[in-house]
Amino acid sequence: MHYRQLGRTGWKVSDISFGAWAIGGGWGSASDHESLAALHRAVECGVNFIDTADVYGDGRSERLIAQLKKNRRDEVIVATKAGRRLPRQSVEGYSRQNLTAWVEDSLRNLSTDAVDLLQLHCPPTALYDHAEVFGMLDDLVEAGKLRYYGVSVEKVDEALKAIEYPEVQSVQIIFNCFRQRPADRFLDQAKIKRVGVLARVPLASGLLSGKLRADTRFAADDHRNFNRHGEAFDVGETFSGVDYNVALEAVEQIRGLLPPGISMSQFALRWILMFEGVTCAIPGAKLPHQVNDNCGASDLPPLSAEAMAGVRRIYEERIAALVEHRW
Ligand SMILES: NC(=O)c1ccc[n+]([C@@H]2O[C@H](COP(=O)([O-])OP(=O)(O)OC[C@H]3O[C@@H](n4cnc5c(N)ncnc54)[C@H](OP(=O)(O)O)[C@@H]3O)[C@@H](O)[C@H]2O)c1
Numbered sequence: 670m671h672y673r674q675l676g677r678t679g680w681k682v683s684d685i686s687f688g689a690w691a692i693g694g695g696w697g698s699a700s701d702h703e704s705l706a707a708l709h710r711a712v713e714c715g716v717n718f719i720d721t722a723d724v725y726g727d728g729r730s731e732r733l734i735a736q737l738k739k740n741r742r743d744e745v746i747v748a749t750k751a752g753r754r755l756p757r758q759s760v761e762g763y764s765r766q767n768l769t770a771w772v773e774d775s776l777r778n779l780s781t782d783a784v785d786l787l788q789l790h791c792p793p794t795a796l797y798d799h800a801e802v803f804g805m806l807d808d809l810v811e812a813g814k815l816r817y818y819g820v821s822v823e824k825v826d827e828a829l830k831a832i833e834y835p836e837v838q839s840v841q842i843i844f845n846c847f848r849q850r851p852a853d854r855f856l857d858q859a860k861i862k863r864v865g866v867l868a869r870v871p872l873a874s875g876l877l878s879g880k881l882r883a884d885t886r887f888a889a890d891d892h893r894n895f896n897r898h899g900e901a902f903d904v905g906e907t908f909s910g911v912d913y914n915v916a917l918e919a920v921e922q923i924r925g926l927l928p929p930g931i932s933m934s935q936f937a938l939r940w941i942l943m944f945e946g947v948t949c950a951i952p953g954a955k956l957p958h959q960v961n962d963n964c965g966a967s968d969l970p971p972l973s974a975e976a977m978a979g980v981r982r983i984y985e986e987r988i989a990a991l992v993e994h995r996w
Pocket of ligand 1: 687688689690691696720721750790791821822841869870871872873874875876878880906934951952953954955958959960962963
């Protein structure tokens with residue numbers, strides 16, 4: 670496992686880290702026993718950074734991470750999020766009272782005195798014009814409730830606005846073979862400002878593992894079923910916002926670029942790590958064997974120039990027109 674500096678925090682985090690949404694809920698059934706095994710496997714592979722949120726299974730994901738930490742001596746840095754408990758997203762909802770209450774809930778779930786990294790959870794674009802919200806986060810740091818804070822965003826433009834705030838340490842954004850705009854517009858800016866970048870949805874919700882088929886069925890409580898057209902939250906969070914059948918064809922083309930001996934998930938994750946401005950990818954996983962596979966990407970040699978050009982070509986020919994203008 671390799672490690673990269675996260676912003677100005679002084680932390681060096683595993684370049685393949687762990688996304689803990691699926692172990693909370695929203696991806697069909699998950700067994701806590703297996704989820705814990707996946708978390709332990711991640712730490713055994715060298716993962717020292719986990720991304721979660723208060724709303725993943727209404728605290729279930731945070732509580733599983735607390736259980737992991739109780740049983741391990743290793744240092745594990747936990748990034749959680751706040752804001753999605755609002756019944757309807759609004760700038761006013763990010764009040765001092767709400768932020769404080771959400772943080773207190775996360776502290777309880779995580780069994781800790783201070784949140785390592787709190788991310789605003791895809792707040793409305795207008796929030797970035799409200800410096801007072803960032804002032805409230807500064808106060809929570811001052812009060813010892815947060816070590817650091819950052820944001821999770823939907824759009825590149827939001828990411829660019831967020832890093833104008835001097836204490837924002839990290840930006841979490843969708844970045845993968847099917848979502849390349851951050852590489853063109855954002856990663857260099859983040860690097861200049863020494864802001865960490867967490868690449869989320871790195872496998873396009875499992876598509877880039879290469880295992881999904883046109884006839885794959887998802888459980889009723891899996892967002893790959895219930896949010897395929899953005900019915901519950903931003904459609905970009907499901908399959909990266911790419912039409913399922915278009916994506917499957919692109920995946921088959923990407924498969925043709927794989928060097929021998931590496932899995933498609935590893936290829937997709939190694940592609941992300943080719944970009945210096947990325948701090949880490951945070952693939953989600955519910956099973957230990959998926960964690961093993963994903964962590965293997967960290968130690969792979971760099972992808973060839975031909976492979977990188979091939980992914981770019983497939984993106985430009987099949988995907989870009991569908992996503993570039995949206996996020
Ligand atoms: N708004 C936000 O801030 C936000 C939104 C989305 C995600 N996130 C964060 O980003 C993390 C990652 O994104 P994501 O979980 O949405 O998507 P992802 O990492 O692109 O895909 C994860 C899913 O792919 C499958 N998978 C993972 N590794 C695999 C492997 N090696 N082989 C085969 N299948 C594999 C698993 O699903 P199955 O086994 O069920 O197929 C897994 O749940 C989340 O866990 C969360 O922490 C944040």
